[in-house]
Amino acid sequence: MNRLRKWLTPPAAALLGMATVMSVQAASRPGEERPASITRLRSNFNADWRFQIGDAPGAKEAGYDDRAWQPVGLPHSFGIPYFQASQFYTGYGWYRKRLTVPAAWRGRRIALEFEGAFQDAEIFVNGIPVGRHRGGYTGFSVDITSAVRTGENSIAVRVNNLWDPTLAPRAGEHVFQGGIYRDVWLVTTDPVHVAWYGTRVTTPALSERSGTVAIDTEVRNDGGKAVTVSLRTDIHDPAGKIVATMKEDGRRLEAGALATLSQSSGPIMAPALWSPETPILYKAVTTVLANGRPVDRYETPFGFRWFEWTADRGFFLNGKHRYLKGANVHQDQAGWGDAVSNRAMERDVQMMKDAGFDFIRGSHYPHDPHFAEATDQIGMLFWSEASFWGIGGFGPDGSWMSSAYPVDPRYKAGFEESVKQQLREMIRISRNHPSVIAWSMSNEPFFSAGEVMPEVRYFLKDLVALSHKLDPTRPAAIGGAQRGEIDKLGDVAGYNGDGAALFPNPGIPNMVSEYGSTMLDRPGEFDPGWGDLPRTPGAAEGEGEYPWRLGGDRVKLSGPGLITAPSWDANSDPWGWSTMPACPNAAIIGTVRLIAASRRPNGLYKVSQRRCA
Structure with missing residues (x-):
């Protein structure tokens, strides 16, 4: 019997959504100011x-x-x-x-x-x-x-x-x-206001029949006097109708203090569930009152959904099994580098959706807040990753070709705090997005000096514990976990490259989080290179006990990811990253990226559209 490990969203937290700062009225166009009478x-x-x-x-x-x-x-x-x-x-x-x-x-x-x-x-x-x-x-x-x-x-x-x-x-x-x-x-x-990304929305219970909403709101008093603070939060359905109202009675908030006020709704019947096919968003509208006077209004879009990630049966969204089909996506684009517009991010997400995918790994760092807004609105599941990142062939300190974890003891405490700070910020900014289904602690941190690998493992455990504390509603994943005995330190393992062959049945929730990291001269033959997927036990029909590559009822695991959909262009001028289709029964075809930095789809993108959609 394989050891079974499940990830279930806790009963108190099946509802998640966006926590974006909004004003009293609808968002203005860039650069447009609103009337001074509006509180925010x-x-x-x-x-x-x-x-x-x-x-x-x-x-x-x-x-x-x-x-x-x-x-x-x-x-x-x-x-x-x-x-x-x-x-x-x-x-x-x-x-x-x-x-x-x-x-x-x-x-x-x-x-x-x-x-x-x-x-x-x-x-x-x-x-x-x-x-x-x-x-x-x-x-x-x-x-x-x-x-x-x-x-x-x-x-x-x-x-x-x-x-x-x-x-x-x-x-x-x-x-x-x-x-x-x-x-x-x-x-x-106003000096009395909702803090930066200061709402956290969950549900105590959620099913197709009903759901209830719970919201924690951080209110700060930057004024010079104590005030009595109270809250009113209305839940709006996609049509704008108020389906629930929550009130928090007044409490004293001293000058300079921060308080978290908690509210819970009654049952909301037959909530429209969020999924890639139905990216339906609700909205919580919170009004802050100080001494009975409205002083702030804050809007939090969110979506109803729950999920389960298991070791032996794969991934389930809203009670239905789902074989994840997706890609790694980097942020940079031709011309702009990393400085891309919100519309360009929306285009990236839409192109992945149009390719037949339902999943994006945000490689290998926290992405722009609007990227998760786009995955929410367009309907793509999102793996959000912290910036603990390693690289093969690393050398001594001095550049981004260094050990992922510091060797010099002088730098260890500062580095660990840097990773934790960015993990805290990533989760705070994106904790309410319904599309986000995992917080990843890393990408291939085993590319660290051998003498510090025990510290790497200990640190990953520490990050997983911090992630659970900050957000118990999502699994803490270990991305790039195919080396270093790190794959079982979190709730979900993301195996890159040959990890699919090395760990066909690891006994924990997992997925192939990256595949096809092959560099080839161009022009030249399109060769998938490593051949990891064909060498994986159960890759062929009727072979072995691990038919993870196959569609339909025989799928047991969650599915593979890709490297790399829009890809980065560092030092790429005669090189290209090969990719593999990530769909059940898809042909094994390698080519230069799925989409280049110029955002021109290539042949593999069209294959994906035919095979994955």
């Missing part, structure tokens, strides 16, 4: 920046002359324009912008929300340091209230993408371009 104002802050490559002493000061700098808009990367470059710039870059603060904002809280800056960002307002964030793949919020003044203000951001032995990732076959390469938002609120 969120406006796009991407336009009219100036950029200078290299370090610029004095550039933080309000009076600094930046007229000779390059005018740019965000998202922006140090490497723009970018296409198949064999090298990339590492160093500093500066961004500057003016902000006019109206007198009507006096007494309000003002913040800048960055969705990502690679990878060490220092923020200055009128020459005053107001915040710093280390970590290139997760967002952060900076309170600038104390540094701004009515009238014109100077915003300056100093960014560097220097390799740092204490900053994750330490390694990876990728282009690590610097810059403010994701959106920035200007947010003003």
Whole structure:
């Protein structure tokens, strides 16, 4: 008998969704401001920046002359324009912008929300340091209230993408371009407000017949006096009808304090379930009252769904078995590098859907918040991955070709905290997305020096425990787990490459999370290379006890992933990454990527459309 291990979403948490900051009214167009009477104002802050490559002493000061700098808009990367470059710039870059603060904002809280800056960002307002964030793949919020003044203000951001032995990732076959390469938002609120990504939505029980909603809301009082805070949350169905209302009676919140207020609904009958075929979203609208006065309103889209991940029967969504068909997706694109638009992310997700897939592995770092919004709205299951990343053929410290885990004891504590910080931020930002079905701790962290592998295993256990604490509703996965005796440290194992052949029946929930990492000269023959899938026990009809490759009733495991759908272009100019179809009974065909950085589908993409749809 094989050891059985299941992942069941806990009864208290089958409902998950998006936790995006919204205003009282519908979201505005980029750059469009809303009337000052609205309690929460969120406006796009991407336009009219100036950029200078290299370090610029004095550039933080309000009076600094930046007229000779390059005018740019965000998202922006140090490497723009970018296409198949064999090298990339590492160093500093500066961004500057003016902000006019109206007198009507006096007494309000003002913040800048960055969705990502690679990878060490220092923020200055009128020459005053107001915040710093280390970590290139997760967002952060900076309170600038104390540094701004009515009238014109100077915003300056100093960014560097220097390799740092204490900053994750330490390694990876990728282009690590610097810059403010994701959106920035200007947010003003009352001093009493919902915190950054401050809602967490679950359900105590969910079935096709009914579900109940539970929501935890973090409310912060940045004012100078204690207030009595109460909440009202309305649940809206896809048509906008209110199907449940929750109220939280007043409680005292001291000045400078943060409190979590919990609410639960009654049964909601026959909720529309989220799935790739039915990507239906509901919305929780929370109103914060301070001393009886409405001061903030916060919207959280979400979706009803539950899942189960088993060792012997595979993956089930809403009670139905599902054979996952999907691809690894990187964020960079031709021309833009990593600095891609929200519309481009939507195109990537839609192209994967149109190829017949239902699953994306976000390789190998936390993706832009809008990417998960797109997987929610378009209908794709999403494996979200932290940035503990290794690379084969690593060498001594000094570049992204280093040991995934530090060898020098001086760097271990700082590196571990960097990974944990980014894991906490990834989960906080994306914890409510219904499309997210796993938090992955890593990709191939066994590419670490042999003498530190015991510490790697201990650290992965620590990350799994942290993930469970932050979000008990999802499994903590070990991505790239085919070496180093790390595959059973989490709830789900993601086996790359020959892991499918090495672990045909590992006794834990698992999937093939990456396949086809073969480099070939172009032009040339299209060869799948390693041949791992054909060598896997049970790969052929009627062969062995592990018919994981086959469709229909004989599927036992969850299915394979791919490398790589849109792929990265680092050092790729005569090279291409071969891929394999990820569909039941699909032909074994290798070719250059599924979709190139230019986003032109190739022959394999068309094969996938025929075989997978």
